Amino acid sequence: MRNYLSPLAEARDIPPKGFGSFAVDPIPMGTVVATFGGTILNRIDFETYPLEQRSRSIQIDVNQFVLGPELREPGDSINHSCSPNCQLRNATQLIAMRDIAVGEELTYDYATSDTSDYDEFDCACGSDNCRGRVSGNDWTLPDLQNRYQNMFSPYVQRKIQAAQLVRALTKRDAEHLINNFDDNPHQALVHALRIVTGMPNASWKTLVAQVSPDLEHRELLYGADQSSLDKLAQQLNERRTL
Ligand SMILES: [Zn+2]
Structure with a gap:
């Protein structure tokens, strides 16, 4: 196994063609629910892999990706939500951002980890503040930067800080x-x-x-x-x- 999924959760099929991870026991706030692993690749090498496998990956730096394993594992089946119940603790580890009840799907906001266009899609999370389309530029949205303070992957946090300091030469x-x-x-x-x-x-x-x-x-x-x-x-x- 390249990925870890907490024994308090399990991966399940979501018909017609999808996967997700669900709490099977109550998960207290702060619990590590998943750790993502795989092959470390730069952007150019990463792009050569099939879309399905890339969708089970996570970006950990400007030009560095952790490619999910060839075959799906329980720990790489965490979906996006615009109103998530989990958050990144570092580049590859996910924790519960609040207490999670049995049966709830584990989700986090991909804007907090991904800043490129390898996994863009129309969102069907159904939450009140769903932004409709999930893109690699979502991390630049002021609303999300406010909501997810200290929840971004460290490299995204550095990009946000840099964007605030950017200026033209005088x-x-x-x-x-x-x-x-x-x-x-x-x-x-x-x-x-x-x-x-x-x-x-x-x-x-x-x-x-x-x-x-x-x-x-x-x-x-x-x-x-x-x-x-x-x-x-x-x-x-x-x-x-x-
Ligand atoms: Zn959404």
């Missing part, structure tokens, strides 16, 4: 970049990138990964290719505020 920042670029392009770019990504402590490697989705381009930057560095500095300079 004229002064741009001057700093230009004045220092020739002497130390790496250091000057790190300074500017930390501002535009809202990640004040991020390394060069992380910053490049944030701003360049293209792998080949990333490798050029990591290899300190002069024309790629020049172009990045130019792009940053063009994005400044007046």
